[in-house]
Amino acid sequence: xxxxxxxxxxxxxxxxxxxxxxxxxxxxxxxxxxxxxxxxxxxxxxxxxxxxxxxxxxxxxxxxxxxxxxxxxxxxxxxxxxxxxxxxxxxxxxxxxxxxxxxxxxxxxxxxxxxxxxxxxxxxxxxxxxxxxxxxxxxxxxxxxxxxxxxxxxxxxxxxxxxxxxxxxxxxxxxxxxxxxxxxxxxxxxxxxxxxxxx
Ligand SMILES: [Fe+2]
Numbered sequence: 001x002x003x004x005x006x007x008x009x010x011x012x013x014x015x016x017x018x019x020x021x022x023x024x025x026x027x028x029x030x031x032x033x034x035x036x037x038x039x040x041x042x043x044x045x046x047x048x049x050x051x052x053x054x055x056x057x058x059x060x061x062x063x064x065x066x067x068x069x070x071x072x073x074x075x076x077x078x079x080x081x082x083x084x085x086x087x088x089x090x091x092x093x094x095x096x097x098x099x100x101x102x103x104x105x106x107x108x109x110x111x112x113x114x115x116x117x118x119x120x121x122x123x124x125x126x127x128x129x130x131x132x133x134x135x136x137x138x139x140x141x142x143x144x145x146x147x148x149x150x151x152x153x154x155x156x157x158x159x160x161x162x163x164x165x166x167x168x169x170x171x172x173x174x175x176x177x178x179x180x181x182x183x184x185x186x187x188x189x190x191x192x193x194x195x196x197x198x199x
Contacts (some may be wrong), residue, residue, distance in 0.1 A: 048164075
């Protein structure tokens with residue numbers, strides 16, 4: 001079932017948002033976060049949600065519009081939502097790339113951009129899960145879902161096929177590994193710089 005796959009991808013995205021949140025907390029404590037980890041997370045978002053996840057949702061939304069225009073309009077405008085997601089990601093990427101290129105940015109701005117991205121991304125997924133997906137499940141027939149699946153599989157060439165899923169899983173695992181290493185390094189720095197006899 002496509003919705004189950006989309007929900008699973010939302011959970012995958014959330015795992016990365018948790019890692020990003022962790023880096024934000026480090027930043028807010030005045031320590032330099034691991035910008036390589038943050039950039040890797042952005043790269044993930046630039047590929048998987050953009051190329052695979054959103055197109056599937058867009059297809060479901062267009063079906064919902066055809067089946068039940070009132071339900072679709074009360075849900076909102078998915079195209080606008082997804083456009084905003086793209087713009088936020090672009091804004092975020094520009095800020096992090098500037099930092100990686102050693103350009104000066106206002107501290108406050110960096111913190112705001114990261115936290116804004118996390119909050120809005122979570123909000124966007126929640127909106128889809130609470131409003132959009134239930135409306136689609138209510139309005140679309142079994143045949144609609146079969147049609148959507150056949151468009152997505154496109155004669156055995158799935159839009160989000162096993163290869164893409166495996167690559168996305170591997171990339172996520174790699175990012176989480178980098179995040180763990182950054183965490184381990186930070187805790188060893190804290191330990192070695194702690195004054196002798198401190199608790
Ligand atoms: Fe989504």
